[in-house]
Amino acid sequence: MKTYVLKFNEIDKSMIMDVGGKGVNLGELTKINNINIPDGFCVTTKAYQEAIAGNVELKKLFAELSELMPEDRDEISSVSKRIREIIENIKINSDIENEILDELSYYDKEHSFAVRSSATAEDLPTASFAGQQDTYLNIKGNHEIIRSITKCWASLFTDRAVTYRIKNKFDHKKVLLSVIVQKMVMAEASGTMFTADPMTSDRKTLSIDAGFGLGEALVSGIVNPDIYKVKFESITEKKIGKKKIEIKPAADGETEELNIDDERKGMQVLSDSQILALAGIGRNIEAYFNSPQDIEWCLYNDEFYIVQSRGITTLFPIPDCEGKEIPRVYMSIGHTQMMTDIIRPLGMSFFEMISESTMDRIGGRIYADITHDLSSYAGKKRLIMATGKQDPLIQYALNNLIKNKDFMKSLPRGERNIKGGIFTFKSLLETFNVSRKNNPYIIESLLERFEKEIKETDNLLSELSGSDALEFIQREKEKLLSMAYDPTMLGAIIAGIMVSDTINKSVEKWTGEKNIVDILSKSAERNVTTEMGLALCDLSDVVRKYPDIINYISDSPDGDTLLEDIKGLHGGDEVVEAFRLFLDKYGMRCPGEIDITKDRWEEKPAQLVPLILNNINVLKSREQQEKFEAGKLTAKAKEDEIIKYLESMPGGNKKAEKLKKNISILRNFIGCREYPKYYIVRRYKIYKRVLKNIADTLVAKCVIKEAEDIYYMYFDELKEAVSANKFDYNVIEKRKNEYMHFEKLTPPRIITSDGYVPPVKMSHSANIPEGALSGIPVSSGIVEGRARVILSMNDAKVEDGDILVTQFTDPSWTPLFVTIRGLITEVGGFTTHGAVITREYGLPGVVGIENATKIIKDGQKIRLNGTEGYVEILE
Numbered sequence: 001m002k003t004y005v006l007k008f009n010e011i012d013k014s015m016i017m018d019v020g021g022k023g024v025n026l027g028e029l030t031k032i033n034n035i036n037i038p039d040g041f042c043v044t045t046k047a048y049q050e051a052i053a054g055n056v057e058l059k060k061l062f063a064e065l066s067e068l069m070p071e072d073r074d075e076i077s078s079v080s081k082r083i084r085e086i087i088e089n090i091k092i093n094s095d096i097e098n099e100i101l102d103e104l105s106y107y108d109k110e111h112s113f114a115v116r117s118s119a120t121a122e123d124l125p126t127a128s129f130a131g132q133q134d135t136y137l138n139i140k141g142n143h144e145i146i147r148s149i150t151k152c153w154a155s156l157f158t159d160r161a162v163t164y165r166i167k168n169k170f171d172h173k174k175v176l177l178s179v180i181v182q183k184m185v186m187a188e189a190s191g192t193m194f195t196a197d198p199m200t201s202d203r204k205t206l207s208i209d210a211g212f213g214l215g216e217a218l219v220s221g222i223v224n225p226d227i228y229k230v231k232f233e234s235i236t237e238k239k240i241g242k243k244k245i246e247i248k249p250a251a252d253g254e255t256e257e258l259n260i261d262d263e264r265k266g267m268q269v270l271s272d273s274q275i276l277a278l279a280g281i282g283r284n285i286e287a288y289f290n291s292p293q294d295i296e297w298c299l300y301n302d303e304f305y306i307v308q309s310r311g312i313t314t315l316f317p318i319p320d321c322e323g324k325e326i327p328r329v330y331m332s333i334g335h336t337q338m339m340t341d342i343i344r345p346l347g348m349s350f351f352e353m354i355s356e357s358t359m360d361r362i363g364g365r366i367y368a369d370i371t372h373d374l375s376s377y378a379g380k381k382r383l384i385m386a387t388g389k390q391d392p393l394i395q396y397a398l399n400n401l402i403k404n405k406d407f408m409k410s411l412p413r414g415e416r417n418i419k420g421g422i423f424t425f426k427s428l429l430e431t432f433n434v435s436r437k438n439n440p441y442i443i444e445s446l447l448e449r450f451e452k453e454i455k456e457t458d459n460l461l462s463e464l465s466g467s468d469a470l471e472f473i474q475r476e477k478e479k480l481l482s483m484a485y486d487p488t489m490l491g492a493i494i495a496g497i498m499v500s501d502t503i504n505k506s507v508e509k510w511t512g513e514k515n516i517v518d519i520l521s522k523s524a525e526r527n528v529t530t531e532m533g534l535a536l537c538d539l540s541d542v543v544r545k546y547p548d549i550i551n552y553i554s555d556s557p558d559g560d561t562l563l564e565d566i567k568g569l570h571g572g573d574e575v576v577e578a579f580r581l582f583l584d585k586y587g588m589r590c591p592g593e594i595d596i597t598k599d600r601w602e603e604k605p606a607q608l609v610p611l612i613l614n615n616i617n618v619l620k621s622r623e624q625q626e627k628f629e630a631g632k633l634t635a636k637a638k639e640d641e642i643i644k645y646l647e648s649m650p651g652g653n654k655k656a657e658k659l660k661k662n663i664s665i666l667r668n669f670i671g672c673r674e675y676p677k678y679y680i681v682r683r684y685k686i687y688k689r690v691l692k693n694i695a696d697t698l699v700a701k702c703v704i705k706e707a708e709d710i711y712y713m714y715f716d717e718l719k720e721a722v723s724a725n726k727f728d729y730n731v732i733e734k735r736k737n738e739y740m741h742f743e744k745l746t747p748p749r750i751i752t753s754d755g756y757v758p759p760v761k762m763s764h765s766a767n768i769p770e771g772a773l774s775g776i777p778v779s780s781g782i783v784e785g786r787a788r789v790i791l792s793m794n795d796a797k798v799e800d801g802d803i804l805v806t807q808f809t810d811p812s813w814t815p816l817f818v819t820i821r822g823l824i825t826e827v828g829g830f831t832t833h834g835a836v837i838t839r840e841y842g843l844p845g846v847v848g849i850e851n852a853t854k855i856i857k858d859g860q861k862i863r864l865n866g867t868e869g870y871v872e873i874l875e
């Protein structure tokens with residue numbers, strides 16, 4: 001019986017520790033009918049283990065590697081290089097070599113082979129190590145094949161592979177390597193095929209990349225491949241790449257790059273019939289593995305050959321619909337809340353407390369089941385109207401879904417899920433009252449009531465602990481909902497939204513000027529988020545007076561001792577007092593603040609350091625306050641200009657009076673949309689204090705290991721743990737691992753129970769230049785500048801003239817707006833945070849540009865057109 005070599009057809013899925021992920025997948029592929037798999041065999045992991053066994057120097061180097069962290073790049077590179085050198089020059093024992101040579105004797109000596117690595121931690125359901133180990137193509141002769149096998153073993157310790165294992169907590173010693181030796185296909189064309197769209201997670205769209213020659217040209221990124229999309233057995237999209245180079249087998253072994261002649265550069269690689277035939281093969285493979293697949297293929301003599309298939313690890317999970325009538329449709333709540341990051345379990349529980357709708361937990365995010373809303377005529381209309389303001393790309397996705405009449409007819413009917421929201425009968429009635437009275441003191445009296453309720457909650461909770469405190473918080477849901485959906489506050493918000501539309505339409509009709517509200521709403525009063533931005537500028541102006549403190553905070557200070565350390569420096573007392581004043585009012589805020597598990601500014605004040613340094617480096621003292629006052633004057637001047645114009649027209653006095661009132665309503669209430677979230681997180685501050693005390697108690701009682709473990713419990717589980725003084729810690733560890741995976745996923749706006757993700761593409765304006773990235777215009781103006789791509793506030797370093805490119809913004813990002821020239825986001829709508837603040841600050845803004853943070857590179861010069869809604873990459 002062979003110990004070190006297995007033919008593909010001798011391999012099954014139980015042998016992953018023998019032949020690794022790729023090897024197992026090749027073995028399984030040979031069991032599928034009508035699929036061409038090039039012949040070959042695997043050199044087992046036992047051969048690798050025996051080859052390195054007993055090497056004392058390797059053991060020492062493995063121990064050194066186990067002590068390193070991902071950021072230890074130089075040490076990783078040095079140790080890994082030494083390991084590779086030893087393995088590449090290792091002497092393979094005769095038993096291993098003889099089995100390999102015996103297997104090679106079945107092939108013609110002139111045959112060429114591909115020699116590929118197959119790690120035991122590779123191509124797993126939740127982790128893909130694809131491309132991290134080496135591949136050698138067109139290898140001829142026994143000596144060269146043996147040599148390539150040892151080089152594959154050594155490639156288990158490339159810098160990239162080692163760093164990935166460290167980041168994902170894989171033990172280096174436990175990750176073993178098998179080597180695949182497979183007959184070369186002298187491909188005329190080759191590429192990859194995803195049986196689900198890896199960008200959108202749509203299981204109905206199959207995507208094929210194709211180029212001439214061997215697939216190495218695509219893998220290495222040196223060609224622009226053709227891209228074909230197939231959905232429901234029809235080609236829905238074709239993008240023909242400009243292919244300048246192909247890689248072909250060289251006559252003397254290995255490969256060579258060749259220039260493609262002009263006639264073939266723009267030629268479609270696969271015919272339409274070949275595209276559909278390949279897609280059919282893909283669906284067949286997907287059905288066998290019962291999961292979406294990432295497939296490598298090649299074409300020779302009009303026959304397709306499959307050289308690899310692995311599960312796609314980056315797809316957003318399909319909703320669990322057990323016990324529900326299908327099909328179902330789910331809408332991302334994160335997109336409507338401008339927070340598409342993962343939310344840990346306890347954060348989800350608290351979010352559910354401020355929602356009248358039932359929420360589903362999918363992939364570490366919160367979704368709403370909108371099936372019954374879509375099957376209802378009234379519910380469907382309401383969803384379309386509401387999402388158009390919150391996130392128009394959700395609206396586009398819903399409209400595309402609705403076009404499928406058969407699917408819509410198949411939706412089960414029942415009680416609608418989307419309740420409350422801002423557009424209710426009571427809130428619309430209050431909209432009329434607020435607009436008629438046009439009295440901002442209505443809001444001020446409402447805020448006084450909110451403040452009183454928060455103070456009462458704080459006083460009552462301060463007397464409680466443990467289970468009693470959690471019971472109290474649970475009973476708070478009604479008060480939270482009452483505050484978050486107060487009809488008068490919602491009426492004021494809707495009044496600001498509706499009057500914006502009215503003013504824009506009227507003024508464009510009368511004067512031809514578009515989006516006039518962008519100017520008229522500048523520096524509006526009663527916006528708590530804008531006030532926060534100005535308050536941080538005040539704090540920054542205190543800091544700027546003291547060079548020692550600026551130097552200290554510029555040098556990545558210790559977040560846990562920031563204020564204590566500042567206090568010991570010249571000017572420290574004044575700066576710490578300024579911090580205290582700011583944190584007393586705004587310390588409960590932070591990026592992603594709707595998730596109670598996120599660190600608040602008062603918990604980690606070092607989060608403010610990048611914003612403070614930006615203000616000091618980009619703005620002069622008091623500059624933003626002066627800009628704010630200037631914004632008021634600009635808005636008033638534009639109002640006077642339009643009123644004067646209307647009054648000069650025949651019968652224009654009535655129009656002028658009506659416009660005056662509408663502008664007054666706009667400036668009185670446009671900032672109200674920021675209040676509900678502000679008061680929600682004010683309550684969170686009180687709840688968080690209780691949670692921290694409970695977490696410390698559970699740690700002391702050894703129920704959990706660290707305080708943050710409670711974030712991986714749902715609220716009802718936390719109550720049970722506090723009551724029983726016990727909790728299954730395996731649950732917490734399992735969720736931590738799941739969330740490491742969830743964090744890497746991109747949540748779709750809409751997803752169905754069978755994994756269909758409706759496209760969110762919108763119709764482009766005729767005014768958008770070719771090649772520009774189109775989005776939703778939310779604040780007028782055209783500006784050119786350097787793109788500053790920022791995914792985290794911790795990296796929020798900007799310079800004068802920078803244009804911010806990010807996934808989304810929430811109120812915690814507002815202080816950054818005072819130092820940028822424009823805004824581009826992937827998520828958002830006309831009424832979301834970034835849109836409102838850009839208009840108030842007079843910054844051009846475009847939102848809803850999908851994958852903007854991936855397409856636009858940090859430092860590129862770009863042109864942002866906030867009037868028409870597009871971005872051009874200039875260099």
